[in-house]
Amino acid sequence: MTAPAFTPEHLARCVGNGPIDKQVRNWLATLSSAERITFLKGLWSTNTRYALLLTQGARLSRQENAALLRHWLESGNHNAAQALISYLEPVLGKRVFWRIAAQSAITEAMGDFLNYHSQGRLDAERSPPTVCT
Incomplete structure (x- = not known):
């Protein structure tokens, strides 16, 4: 087995x-x-924005992208709230x-930052729909 060409540590300063x-x-x-998901999760802790940039072009399925989002939200x-949104x-x-964000077990701080950077979208997604009578 050969060593990977790149490691998260090598890419810590890439933009x-x-x-x-x-x-x-x-x-x-x-x-x-x-392997892509494992690599991106490893890169997250050293270079969050680059991990997100690579995720955009990583050719992952919608389910895999959703699972990554859930993992990163719950971490x-x-x-990184604004970058996750962007x-x-x-x-x-x-x-x-926003459905994934509303259903994830996130910290209060993560919820506050998501709301701040989205003008309250998380709270709007979590609140029950109002019925007009």
Whole structure:
């Protein structure tokens, strides 16, 4: 078994527009879905924005993207709330993104940050629909 071409530690300072970016994307495309997910989860703790950028082009299924979102929401890194919205809402669609966020077991801080960066969308999704009479 050969060592991976890239590790999360190697990519800790990448921003997504450097000369190595295309190589990373091509290498990521050669991995199985499970390996891509494992790599992206590992990269999350060292370079959150780059992990999200790579997730956008990682060719994962909707279910895999949804599972990653749920995992990252529940991991409690509330400082990444705005980036999660910016990068994964377009991938999953607004309705699916906010349904997952509303159903996830997130910390109070994560909920506050999601609401702040979405002008209260999380609370709106969690509240029961009002019936007009």
